[in-house]
Amino acid sequence: MSDPTNQNNADRDPFYVGYLPLPAAIKRFIVPWVVGNFVLALGIAAVAASQHREPGDGKWETNELLSLSGRITMEPYPILRTDLNESYLLVEQGKIGAQKRLSQYDLLNEPFFNVNGYLIERDGRRIIEIDATHPDPVEPVWIDYPTPIPVPVDLGTHTLRGEIVDPKCYLGVMQPGEGKTHKVCATLCISGGIPPMLLVRDKQGNTAAYLVTDEQGQPFPASHYEYIADPIEVTGRVIREGDLLILRADLASIRRLSSDRP
Numbered sequence: 001m002s003d004p005t006n007q008n009n010a011d012r013d014p015f016y017v018g019y020l021p022l023p024a025a026i027k028r029f030i031v032p033w034v035v036g037n038f039v040l041a042l043g044i045a046a047v048a049a050s051q052h053r054e055p056g057d058g059k060w061e062t063n064e065l066l067s068l069s070g071r072i073t074m075e076p077y078p079i080l081r082t083d084l085n086e087s088y089l090l091v092e093q094g095k096i097g098a099q100k101r102l103s104q105y106d107l108l109n110e111p112f113f114n115v116n117g118y119l120i121e122r123d124g125r126r127i128i129e130i131d132a133t134h135p136d137p138v139e140p141v142w143i144d145y146p147t148p149i150p151v152p153v154d155l156g157t158h159t160l161r162g163e164i165v166d167p168k169c170y171l172g173v174m175q176p177g178e179g180k181t182h183k184v185c186a187t188l189c190i191s192g193g194i195p196p197m198l199l200v201r202d203k204q205g206n207t208a209a210y211l212v213t214d215e216q217g218q219p220f221p222a223s224h225y226e227y228i229a230d231p232i233e234v235t236g237r238v239i240r241e242g243d244l245l246i247l248r249a250d251l252a253s254i255r256r257l258s259s260d261r262p
Helices: 004-011 024-050 167-173 180-191 222-227
Strands: 066-073 079-081 087-091 112-122 125-130 138-140 153-165 197-201 207-213 231-241 244-249
Touching (some): 066 087, 112 167, 125 167, 153 167, 153 180, 167 180, 167 197, 180 222
Parallel strands (some): 087 125, 207 244
Antiparallel strands (some): 066 079, 066 112, 112 138, 153 197, 153 231
């Protein structure tokens, strides 16, 4: 004769007790659940990683102090031009441009300086981060063969699609220094005086970069900082000055694009 107590126990749902072996019914449920969630997490991570932009090959030479001499100009942004016809944007350490430091000099009558700082570079685009701890971070010098100011070449009006980045982060300080996740940082850098740069990328991944100003060639206004780090379309005149491209943007033409990969 069967024991009714055992029958009642068999009909009950399995009950887990920590110090007893895991009931078979619970094990049949929990193991596939754990494995399934693990596979799902891996899939989500893989998809998220595939959406990230390549960090690029930018570099920030913080271990090697660079000393360069050349002509400094302030328009539209602080730029050091060497006798090798190379242009270096000038910035301070942190999220600050070099405008305040350089405003103490008479650049019209004494434009030649030796600058000590650290190189930030990517794809032939260069920045010098001035070493504020150096005894003479920016020092007037005499140059026997002064670097001439490049003659601006008007390349006409163009409509471009790209993203406004802060070049200090994009060229090497942050990797990657672009995209929506970098919007707050880029806005802080540009509002601190670091020149804005329009990054244009073609379908093959090749890039072109333009310093961005308003239509008169003055610094990009704070009224349009909302477009920083967003995919945009903008029309303006493109000016070549030596190895730099400058976009004099028609601010009214700026519009956001739906894709984050123009």
